[in-house]
Amino acid sequence: MTIFTGKTEEAAIAAGLAALNCERDQVAIKVVATPRKGLLGIGRRDAMVDVVLKPVAEEEKQAAKAASSTTATYSVTHASAPTTDPTSAAVTTTPIESTTPKEQPTVTPAERRQQREAAVDAVQDYLATIVEQLGIDASLEVESSAHRQVRLTFTTNKEGLLIGKHGRTINALQSLAQLFLNHNGAAHVDIELDVAGYRERRTVTLTRLAENTAREVVATGKPVYLDPMPSFERKQIHAVLAKNRYVTTYSAGKEPHRAVVIEPA
Template sequence: MTTPADQTVATQTTEGPTVNRQAEYQQVAAELNRYLGTIISQLGIDATSTVEVKHRHINMNFKTEQEGLLIGKHGRTINALQSLAQVFLNHKRFSKLEVTLDVANYRERRVETLTRLAENMAREVVATGKPVYLDPMPSFERKQIHSVLADNEHVMTYSAGTEPKRAVVITLK
């Protein structure tokens, strides 16, 4: 991992919170960048990051030759780092800030995968008449499944189970 001084912290603001609040958001984003940089370095991954602050959202994009290692199996590593980042923000009293971590457009590819999964499973539910229980996934991924099928007139979705094994169920209306 490069040192925090080598990392780029690009900030962009939009209308919303006051200028002072945006300055605080940028400062905590820089602290978060250093914190995650240390963790990623300790994982033995050499990566650089860019940080973008928009209103109440922090986007952190990592560039590395070890993308698979940073993403982890089924996104577990990047999701765990994102959870740590949110805990860091909560600890710093910035619980209203949301953070998204990404590596090599993994999040965009994951949204496409979840969209296809939702549509395919909805077709299966309509064809068989039996509900489908998807594998457990983080809340932001479950929300993607729910939103893809929200306007489907044949199926409905709900979440079942308890964290961290909460899963989406797709069933006939």
């Protein structure tokens, strides 16, 4: 599903058309959720629509294929023909020299490992600088690391300030750290930041939320949209309910407002 949100259904549709760069008659639109004002701001929900491109007609596919086809790469050279027999002119075909892409330099496993280690060392300095600018005195250490996973743990007396309301500060720092690794040769390494056991407590909270919401969905027969959360927390919700045969889960909306939807199976 390709979900777009807006304060109204038309606003959500307009967002989808702009993102797909197409006209309204070129897409199929399905309303996933209608907007809801809520009571005193509680329970408010934006409109959600599924906007997908309509399949291209078969004739248009054939025409596009014919237009994009290339002619044979041969040049024709006519040999000089005797004046007495113009019909004996010889025609030879000479293949045009094809160009091949240049080979990319190969990176050895050892070089790739050194690149990852350098990126992990650099991201620690990067995070320490940010935290210092936030006015937080904290130390940082690699608590555990694997081939493609790194866990960095802060130690500080200002744990609440570093975690932030609903974990927003520590989550923002983790997103910055992941982007830093992606741009410094460690795109396949997942990083997790923690302070004072926050991640473990948050996992317990998300597990309880997933299970309680699933019971509510089964009891009411209606889907429930959870609050927006970062991708790694959404994965935890999906994982908790993956084996629950009474409900299904999927993510809807656009970052940073993407949320998990739990609905009856």
